[in-house]
Amino acid sequence: xxxxxxxxxxxxxxxxxxxxxxxxxxxxxxxxxxxxxxxxxxxxxxxxxxxxxxxxxxxxxxxxxxxxxxxxxxxxxxxxxxxxxxxxxxxxxxxxxxxxxxxxxxxxxxxxxxxxxxxxxxxxxxxxxxxxxxxxxxxxxxxxxxxxxxxxxxxxxxxxxxxxxxxxxxxxxxxxxxxxxxxx
Numbered sequence: 001x002x003x004x005x006x007x008x009x010x011x012x013x014x015x016x017x018x019x020x021x022x023x024x025x026x027x028x029x030x031x032x033x034x035x036x037x038x039x040x041x042x043x044x045x046x047x048x049x050x051x052x053x054x055x056x057x058x059x060x061x062x063x064x065x066x067x068x069x070x071x072x073x074x075x076x077x078x079x080x081x082x083x084x085x086x087x088x089x090x091x092x093x094x095x096x097x098x099x100x101x102x103x104x105x106x107x108x109x110x111x112x113x114x115x116x117x118x119x120x121x122x123x124x125x126x127x128x129x130x131x132x133x134x135x136x137x138x139x140x141x142x143x144x145x146x147x148x149x150x151x152x153x154x155x156x157x158x159x160x161x162x163x164x165x166x167x168x169x170x171x172x173x174x175x176x177x178x179x180x181x182x183x184x
Contacts, residue, residue, distance in 0.1 A: 031050070031053070035048055042099065042129070043098060063115075064077070064114075072096055072097040095153065105127070
């Protein structure tokens with residue numbers, strides 16, 4: 001019997017043969033890998049957009065888990081689904097509402113992203129100054145500007161204003177996206 005062999009030249013097969021493992025071709029990348037809000041004014045709300053990209057060769061599902069003790073932390077998806085095709089990405093907003101503090105406070109939360117093949121953390125960090133100290137630093141010019149990717153927002157309008165790039169919703173915490181974002 002004659003057995004003919006035929007080579008396949010698709011990029012996914014070539015890459016897999018070079019790496020010797022298909023598992024190397026699965027996964028997500030998150031950008032930015034850490035969310036740093038910088039120095040915040042109390043009672044202010046700040047947001048930034050995070051991109052979750054499927055860098056694998058297969059479509060995959062994901063879930064975002066926020067800590068239960070997430071005082072002032074909210075996550076808002078830009079999509080109705082938790083399914084991402086290969087090479088595609090989804091975006092979500094991370095919002096921090098700075099609590100009123102009497103001394104310098106710090107926000108240090110980790111948002112967990114669970115995919116079919118991996119679990120990773122997205123650190124969220126911020127420093128909150130008391131109002132008086134924030135005002136003094138602002139007047140003296142020693143207060144650093146917010147990072148370019150951080151926007152000042154109003155939490156109530158965040159869920160209802162289409163210009164923020166967030167799905168419209170009747171309430172800030174609508175139940176239609178709980179399947180993708182959970183609080184643990």
